[in-house]
Structure formats: C-alpha cells, structure tokens
Amino acid sequence: MTTPTQTISPWPSTRKGDTAHPVRTLQWLLRQHGHPLLVDGDFGPITDAAVRAFQSSKGLYVDGIVGPKTWPVVVVTVRQGSTGDAVKGVQEEFQFRNLSSDPNKGLKIDGIFGPKTDGAVRGFQSALELVVDGIVGPITWRALVSGMLAG
Structure with a gap:
C-alpha cells in the first residue's frame, strides 16, 4: 500500500x-x-x-x-476557522495555481479560512488522493509548496 x-x-x-x-x-x-x-x-x-x-x-x-x-x-497547521498570515500562505498557494492570470478570480488572500478556502483545500487533497479533511497540515503543505498541481 x-x-x-x-x-x-x-x-x-x-x-x-x-x-x-x-x-x-x-x-x-x-x-x-x-x-x-x-x-x-x-x-x-x-x-x-x-x-x-x-x-x-x-x-x-x-x-x-x-x-x-x-x-x-x-509550516503552521490551519483549518476552517483559522485566521492570520499562515492562512494567507495557503491562499497564496491557490492564487499561484490560478491560471486565469486575474487575481480577482480564485481565492482572495484575506487570511480568513472560510468555506471557499476549505473547498479549495478539500479539492486539492482529493485531486492528490490525500485524506480529504480540509486541514492544511504537513502533508498538504508539502504538496502545496512543492508546486503539485500547478500549471
């Protein structure tokens, strides 16, 4: 396995x-x-x-x-309800993957781990066949910062 x-x-x-x-x-x-x-x-x-x-x-x-x-x-573990600069780091990762080149599309970098950030994280975890829990812990962080699923 x-x-x-x-x-x-x-x-x-x-x-x-x-x-x-x-x-x-x-x-x-x-x-x-x-x-x-x-x-x-x-x-x-x-x-x-x-x-x-x-x-x-x-x-x-x-x-x-x-x-x-x-x-x-x-890295700092964050999840729905978290706020702050670590959440902005997660949101930065999804802006990096925003292929539209329009920063108004995709996740806003606002430091609030709300439903949109949670959905993006869960979609990312699902695409990589990780545990889909919406928590950005060490494994999800590693996948994000290593550039996985980036254009």
Whole structure:
C-alpha cells in the first residue's frame, strides 16, 4: 500500500536570491512566526535574516536555506476557522495555481479560512488522493509548496 507521503513531491529548497514560488508563501509563514517582513516574493537580505533567526530560534542548522529540515517546522497547521498570515500562505498557494492570470478570480488572500478556502483545500487533497479533511497540515503543505498541481 502506498502512503500519501510517497506520492507527494519533496520539500523544495528555497534560498537567498530566489524570486519564484514558494517565496511569497514562505514570507507569509515567517510573518506568522512573528518576523515582520514584506511579502514581496523576493528572498533578499531581510527574508534571509528572518529565515536564519527562525532556524536559530528552533534549534535548526542555521544556513538560510529553507529545505526538508526547515519547511516542516515553519509550516503552521490551519483549518476552517483559522485566521492570520499562515492562512494567507495557503491562499497564496491557490492564487499561484490560478491560471486565469486575474487575481480577482480564485481565492482572495484575506487570511480568513472560510468555506471557499476549505473547498479549495478539500479539492486539492482529493485531486492528490490525500485524506480529504480540509486541514492544511504537513502533508498538504508539502504538496502545496512543492508546486503539485500547478500549471
């Protein structure tokens, strides 16, 4: 029998100089952990400093690279009723998958895990044959930030 984690892409490695997905999601997650930085999609010196401070505060190896050791610690489990920057990170992931190129379509990034976000999460989980519970925990986060089901 195959477990869901065997079919999920690995955690990506995100580092200083990156500007592509999933930098914005990482920035939302760092904000959730109290690092006041601009969510601009640029893994520059401020994001690098926030990553290093986060790694240090969690007893992780401090290298500024968000990979398979840091992602599982930086992600925050969210579900319907949750609010905040981690929810914005989930919503960012669905905007990344919005193939219309119109940010007014798809999920709004408002930090409120309501019925639309819940529906998007459940649809994503179903498409990947994960447990469909609407909870964005480590497995669903890994599938999202690794870019699965993205255009």
